[in-house]
Amino acid sequence: MNRHVNNITGRLSLRSPQRQSLEVLARVCEILPLKKLNRQDAEDAEKKLKEAFPQVTDFEREFPSLCFALATGVGKTRLMGAFISYLYLAHGIRNFFVLAPNLTIYNKLITDFKERTHPKYVFQGIQDFAINPPTIITGDNYESQAITLFDQPDDCKVNIFNISKINSEVRGGKSPRIKRLSEYIGESYFEYLSKLPDLVLLMDESHRYRASAGVRAINELKPILGLELTATPFVETPKGAIPFKNVVVDYPLARAMADGFVKEPAVVTRKDFNPAGMSNDDLERMKLEDGVRLHEQVKVELETYARQTGQKIVKPFVLVIARDTTHASQLLDLIRSETFFDGRYKERAIQVDSSKTGAEEDKMIQDLLAVEATTSPTEIVIHVNMLKEGWDVTNLYTIVPLRAANARILIEQSIGRGLRLPYGKRTGVNPVDRLNIIAHDKFQEIIDEAKRPESPIRLQQLVLDPSQLGQTMVTVISKSTIQEMLEDQPQRLQDAETTNSGSASVPPRRSGSIFTPQEQKVAQVAYEVIRSYESQTDVAPTLASLQNSEVQSKVVAEVKRRLGSQQLEMFTESEQIAEVVAKTTEHVVMGTIDIPRIVVIPKDEVRCGFKPFQLNLTSLRFPVPSDELVAQKLRTGEQESISVGRGGIEEQRLEDYVVGGLVDFDDVSYDDHAELLYDLANQTVNHLKSYLKDEFEVRKVLRVHQKPISDFIHAQMLEHFWEESTGYDVEVRKGFTQLRTSAYTASANDSVLDYRQPPADKSKITQYLFNGFHRSLYRLTKFQSDPERKLAILLERDAMRWFRPAKGQFQIFFKQGHEQQEYQPDFVAETTDTIFMIETKRASELNDSIVLAKRDAAVQWCENASKYAKQHNGKEWKYLLIPHDVIAENMSLIGLAESYVEGVK
Incomplete structure (x- = not known):
């Protein structure tokens, strides 16, 4: 093992995290039999692998599959080349299947694996491939390449396919083109691959398509080994991030930054003003102009450094992240106009998104791939969700995110595009080593995110007391x-x-x-x-x-x-x-307990609006900002001031700033409310004129503080909201539903506690698992408080059956702000004549607006479920909202129900 690992590491000049990953692969190959496995062999192999790598809890596929999570900029594509070289040289593996997440990365991978003169050729230096390089078979040429399958059976073959294309082919349950019959080989190419005894699957940026239909089709190839590579080993869902369970190597961004493998990201905003108040259009224009001004300064700094040190000149560019293709086109028109920096960037900007087809798409890809070249005119790239991962340019120095996103998304996706260093290492010159993120409206949010101990952009801090040092955490799966x-x-x-x-x-x-x-x-x-x-x-x-x-x-x-x-x-x-x-x-x-799946649908269109009213503007007062930028490094906290000129566009009327902010709310329609909106805007402008010196100051306040002014007005508008509806239809899609599986984190060193005994330290009750139940529909559960444990004692005594629902069991939704949130009650208990849905809360929380919103949604659900049950001789549903301080072992479920049942409001 060491001979091949050392040889490949030296030949490919692997960095330490890449070498570590290669060493782990070598160890995996010692544990796993590199052949197609039956179920028993697969289970045995998985058990052995978990013993060697305890962090791996599940392959998450029907074949052995492991994830190598390396931070952006460390070199995942080169690592794929190292993996293929090792498996070929050390174990004689000859067949590989590489998946790319999209067309851009697909084309890049083909170049990196095929073009031997390309500076990023992944097999550069591997002696065995110098004379006889791997045959590269792609999703575009696999039919014409079929002859090589038989004429060169001992050669290394690397298949590169675009999963997004396969996903489009399998829509509606169709089979992908790769499954069609090939006349030359007498079967489909897919069937040929599935019969290979040594096929290894490599998945680039696997989190992008992990659960897609295309991958499910590819899984039928039954490879002997799957190798996933990503910088973000989790899948984002509406319910939160779900981490991978098969991560065998984790080299996060914090370590890459500390080890000097990537640029230092810095978030940039203007000095002495509150960017959260800007209107969308004005804020976008200001961020865009400030980004270009900073870009022009960086361009000078880079050329100066190159000439001082004799290094190659690096031409930087700006990445602008647009909301959608329409927005991207509008930005391109703006940048190409004479009013934007006197037209200097008219021929220096390109738009990269899915709106291009045919020849336009080909030119777009060519322009994008050439952006690093000093001969390329491109200095601004506008993109829409095509460059999230895998685009490994080194000359991106300024990012202008104009797509709504929270701090975490901005950090993990946007920042990741510009972290690679043009000279391979840090230079010690601040502008050369720094990545600038223009985030006027997200400045403090990103700073706060960066300061969190678990933030991916700084070294984590972990403080353990001696009693915790020996603890190992496990995930416990609790089925009904x-x-x-x-x-x-x-x-x-x-x-x-x-x-x-x-x-x-x-x-x-x-x-x-x-x-x-x-x-x-x-x-x-x-x-x-x-x-x-x-x-x-x-x-x-x-x-x-x-x-x-x-x-x-x-x-x-x-x-x-x-x-x-x-x-x-x-x-x-x-x-x-x-x-x-x-x-x-x-x-x-x-x-099981009868839990129907209920869907509420409006009978007709719901009409709503706002009544005219007089604003209360007494407390509305704002100051006036400056035009100086402040850049703060996210890892070190070091600040730097950068002077730039003024920029931005002006609304024709002062009232348009207010109206523009208000129509951004989902419940405000310009067509339906235009008269009211301009009346409120006129009231606001007159109020500002009453205490500011002149129209210039009024305009600047409206522009900078548009968002809080809009929020202020909208809050009062909600007090005058009206709604009309002809009613709703209630549909029961399922008469009963399976009890969902729960998952808990627990210490491997802690014993499971008997629910009848309170833990010694009740403040840590959320850490413990409890069992000993006889009427619970789950053998294991957790409690969020000791009153919940006491309530379980009552339910064991008074209910026929009960359980604590897992997330998604009921699909009850309540409105919080403008969003629908899912509500899951604490307990469900069935008696001889009633099914109770139970929520426990501190007495101080009973009148909280969110608690009341959840209550109203649950009561309505119980009302609908009771109507359905009555039609089929079922039991009535009732909702109980019980204060913590009344729960005691001498209480009865019926007694609590009589006091705390909630009805339809």
Whole structure:
């Protein structure tokens, strides 16, 4: 191993994190058998790998797949070349399949892997490839390259495909073009690849397409190994970031910055003014102009440094991030106009987005790939979501983000595009080593984000007391007891309990099975069939209806069909299967609570608006700002002042600043409210004129402070809001729903506690897992407070069954500001005649606006669920909002319900 690792490291001049990654791959190859694995072999290999790399908790695919998370700028493309070189030289692997996230990176990868004279050629220096380089097969030429598959069987072959193109081909359940029959090879190229005994899959920027339909199709290739490379090892979802579970190497941005492999990012704003108050148009113009002014200064600094040191001259450029293609076109028109820096950038800006096709797209790609060349005229690149990752230019020095984003997104995506150093290392000259992010409206937000200990752009700080030093954290998967009973194989129950199976802190599941091993298979299939009836409300409106003889007959027939003739031979009598299905159904009914899936739809269009009113402007007063920029380095906090000239555009009327800010709100329509908007704007302008010296100062205040002025006015408008609706239709899409799986983080050293005993330190109750339940539908759970634990004691005594819902179980939504947020109650408990949805809160929080909004949404849901249940002889739903301080073990559930039930408001 060391011989090949040392040879490749020296030949490719790998950096320390790249070498570490290559060493890890070599160790992985010692553990994993590099061949196609059956299920048992795959499970054994995964177990061995987890022992060597405890941070890996799941391959997340049907084949061994590992993620190498390296910060932007460290060199993931070169690392792919190192991986391929090592697997070929050390293990004789000859077939590789490389996935690119989009067309831009796809074309770049082809150049980096194919063009031997290119400065970024990934195999430069590998002696075995100097004479006989790998054959590069792409998504565009694989049909014509088929002849090389047989004429050169021992050569290394690298297939490079664009996953975004495959995604477009598989829409609507279609098969991708790669699956079509090839006359030359007698089968599809996809079938040919899937039969290869040594195919390795490499996924560049894998977080961009991890769960896409294209990747699911590619997974059918069943490679012997998957290698994912990304700088952001998590998937962004509306519910938050979901981290990868298969990260084997993690080299974050903080370390790359500290080790000097990337530029120092600095966020830039103007001195002595509050940028949050700018209108969108004026703020964009100011940021754009300030970015170009700073760019012109950096351009001089770079040339000066190059001439002083004899280095190559680096031509910098500005990256402008637009909201969408229309916005990008508007920005391009502005930059090319005579009013923008006297037309100096008319021929120096390009637009990069998906609006281009054919010859225009080809020219766009050529212009983009040439942006590093000193002969290229391009100094401003306007893009829309095409350059988030994988675009590894070194001469990007100024970023102007004009797309709405929070600080984290700006840091992890926008900053990442400009971190690479043009000379390969830091020079010690501040302008040469600095990346400027023009963020007038996000300056303090980014500074605050950078100061957080967990921020990706600074070294993390970790303070542990001696009692915590030996702790290892594990992820505990908590399935419902019915899932544990029916889904998992009996011999694998304990292994499936945690993602770190070496932990002894989680107690074994309830011993004993109600089914024999043969019956277990039937029960599992029956459970899958039963779940398919969730959405068949006309056949099975409730769980109890599953036990009707007609439904049971249908379930038995479907179970037999899915089992097939071979598995049916295990049973001597057909009645045996019917008995297992009946027993399975009984346990599903007893081990689940009827939770319908309810959707509320407006009957007709909802009409709304604002009544005319007189503004209260007494407290509205703002100062006037300057034109000096301040740049602050995000890692060190060092500040620097930069003087620039004035810029920006002016509205024709002062009132337009106010109206422009107000129409940005989702509930304000210019067409419907124009008269009211200008009346409010006129009131505001007259108020400002009453205390400011002249119209120039009024204009400047309106321009700079447009956002808080708009917020101030809009808050008063909401007090005069009206709405008309003819009503809503309530649809029940599912009569019942499966209980969702929960996941908890816990210490491997801590024992699971009995829920009847309070922890020694109640302030740390959220860290502990609890068990010992008999009526809970989950064996393990966590509590957010000790009153919740006490309530569990009551429910164990007074309820037939209860549980703490996992996120997404109910899909109840409430309005917070202009956004819809999901609400998940604390408990659900069923008695003989009622199902209770229960929320516990501190007494001081009971009148909080968010708590009340959640209550109203939940009460309405319970009302709709009760109406549905009444139609099908089900139980009524009631919502309880219970103060923490009234929960005690001597209380009863019925007593609490009588005092704290909430009705429709």
